[in-house]
Amino acid sequence: MMNRRTLLLSAAIAPWAGLAKPLPEATCDALAEIGGAALSEGVVPADSAALRAELGLGLKDTLSDIIGELNERVASDFASGEILYVAGWMLSRTEVIICALVALDGQVVS
């Protein structure tokens, strides 16, 4: 069973190598904490539909459906300076959106 550490490492810390396999059905407290901080600080909009749209997620899509694209987006974010500061962490905008979606709508990770 994936613990918080593994989840954090795979998703928020060393993210998209870990996401090469489908995200587990696990509690996402760590991501939700970061996402909650991002939402409370207004770093990204507290609008699930807008966040999903920014990621290119359809209404019924999950993150697992677009893992390959996410990897590229994260790399592109870092290359282009789309880096956000949330809860002390320097994260790509894409990652922050994911965390925010987890905070808003946990089942997006399935």
Place this chain on the structure above:
Amino acid sequence: MIVDARSLSEGDVISADICIVGGGPAGITLALELSGTPLKVVLIESGGIGYKDETQDLYQGPNLGFQYSPLDEARLRFLGGSSNHWSGHCMRLAPIDFEPREWMAWSGWPISYKDLVPYYDRAQSYFELHTEKPYDIDYWAKRLGLDLFRFDPRLLENVSINQSPPTLFGFTYEDALRQSENVTVFLHANALNLDTNPTATRVTGIDLGCIEGPSLRVEAKRYALCMGGIEIPRLLLLSNRVSGPGLGNGRDLVGRFFADHAAIRPVMRVLANEDAPNLDLYESPFYLDDVGGMFAAIVPSGDLLRKEEIASFIFHMFPARISPGDLSIRALVNGMSGENEVPYLSSQISNVLTDLDGAANSIWRKVSNSRDALIEREWFGPWLGFECVPNYDSTVHLVDDVDRFGQRRVALNWQLTDQEMRTVKRATTILATEITRTGVGRVWTDALRDDYVWPPYVAHGKHHCGTTRMSEGPETGVVDADCRVHGIQNLYISSSSVFPTNGYANPTVTIAALSIRMADKFRADARAGALQGE
């Protein structure tokens, strides 16, 4: 020759061509450069061969400004001076450090980096350093087969820090000083006052005092003050019998612009990816049999500083045994036990929630009384050292309290500005961005918080700079490009006190380079019969 000044008789006058005051790296380098010449050189040192409490006490004085070491701990007062407690880190200033920087008031040296290069080269041997491409870190990384971080070179560069053993100048050069035929070191002699002619344009002698010993005087054709960035302004300010504000202080610049290197250790924590460069060449000096030590650090490019309009900085990429979660646990425990107020409470809780390894390790160490980590994590914690900009209000000044000679002590009023805070934030952002962009790892830091303030402990280098700054003219400084005090024909200063700005580099090699340059000038002037500066 080395003489105990206490063995002289009351009222004795010591005569010389050159009088050097202060037996630290600046003074000893200058003396050794003049050894073997026809010049009669005396070096006046307050202390003896070793440490004595009563001598060190002469350094006491209050700190009135930003957090700092007690002044009698921030330097050492015996032969070798503060080289008796230095790190041995040797670096050269960068070319941009000498340039006027439009965004930094009072910046710009009247000499260039190129002017100092030949003296930097000669300074290497004084510090027992290797001389084969000593500052070419790419060459050495390749030769040693060690990793370097490869960040955007338009932003951040690797730089070599040469590691001196460290050379303790008193211990290392005592024999050379003893054996010199034209250099005499007088130990236990304290410079109390610089006497001048009635117009204060020429120094005519220095009054000396010995603890439990005679009062003496030294008279020379030329004088070089080499005591350091706090004691030099003190002596100039005390020498006010003819010049009321103090010698060389007609423009009220002596003792102003005190600057040091400050550091936040660490400024961020990085969870390294598996393929991140190892830290071997950054963590500690690396030695080969045929070379001295060296290690690497990360510094800004000149172009980056111009673009960002910030002060200079340096990152030491050190491993970190504790993670952000660890830190938070400690802060929370301390806070809950009433020892300290918990800074950024919500952030601490968030860290614990998002860093369970750190929390688990902290608890494990607590219950097991062990320093070992339960969960292995590859964290490193870059230290950020940064240049403090020239600040008119950052001062060394006399106070009413007096020492055993009745000499007024000095206070330090070190002041940081918004520019240093901006440098910290931008430097942190730039490195963190490069770390994430290049896939080295993930960064956690509190330095980018909007409400970030200086942490309870900001390290400092004990590099006392700026208090007799070098300048083209007397309007903006105390000494000229030759390190001669403006308006005084025969008074020179070799010290970090002449640095108008101090970049990221430890100052000692530059101090020695300036002393070597000064010795060349003294020899040339002596040959030209112009030692007295007429």
